[in-house]
Amino acid sequence: MERLPKIGLPILIGVVLLIIFIAKSTITIGSGEAGVLYRTFAGGVVTDEPPLGEGFHLVAPWNKVYTYEVRQQEVFEKMQVLSSNGLEIKLDASAWFQPQYDKLGSLHQEKGENYVARILLPTIRSAARSVVGRYTPEQLYSSKRDVIQKEIYEETKKIVEDQYVQLNEVLVRDVTLPPTIKEAIERKLRQEQESLEYEFKLTKAQKEAERQKIDAEGKAVANQILSESLTDKILKEKGIQATLELAKSPNSKVIVVGSGKDGMPLILGNQ
Structure with a gap:
């Protein structure tokens, strides 16, 4: 009975060591993550093999695994940059x-592991300063925001792709100008809009005047042509036709032939 504890103690110690060994030799990579293996006695960081994917892995206890998020992430940055004329833009x-x-x-x-602060953010700031420095505050405030966003993205991507970072998009969320500059730009834009409205009304009025002139000239030409075509013989013929039509009506009347001006018949009736 006294020998059992002596035999059981080494077994117990062995079990504990085995548990520790297993605990130190396993790692679970979470969803959207990947692991970089560091071999302590075999060359350090493994760069010539794919990273450890999601799930359970057995790793020698003297080695290490560094976990990285490999899903798309978003980082925010607020900067103060200068426009082409030296004004400070946020x-x-x-x-x-x-x-x-x-x-x-x-x-x-x-x-x-701190690659975002070391590589990505400084590159975005540098690209933003370079791009914004090409434009005036008026361009930044109005029509050039999409262009600026695209140029910052392209300049940043060109650098970070060589630094093992995949850049998917850069979004310019807000451009803040000094209050006095913003008010001046807004006032200028309002004046330009009013000028465009005035030019539109003026053009419309000119076109309407031209239309009326053309219409009046057309009527004048038509009247002139009609006047030239109505000879005495045609007028007499039209008068005779009208007289005959009136004579056919059932109303009582007296027709005096040749008593009217220019020899046209007169029609006298009681109705």
């Missing part, structure tokens, strides 16, 4: 990005 932007999956080991080895 820019509120965000970027959609994710690490390049196949290059995750290289990203960890060269840039580290």
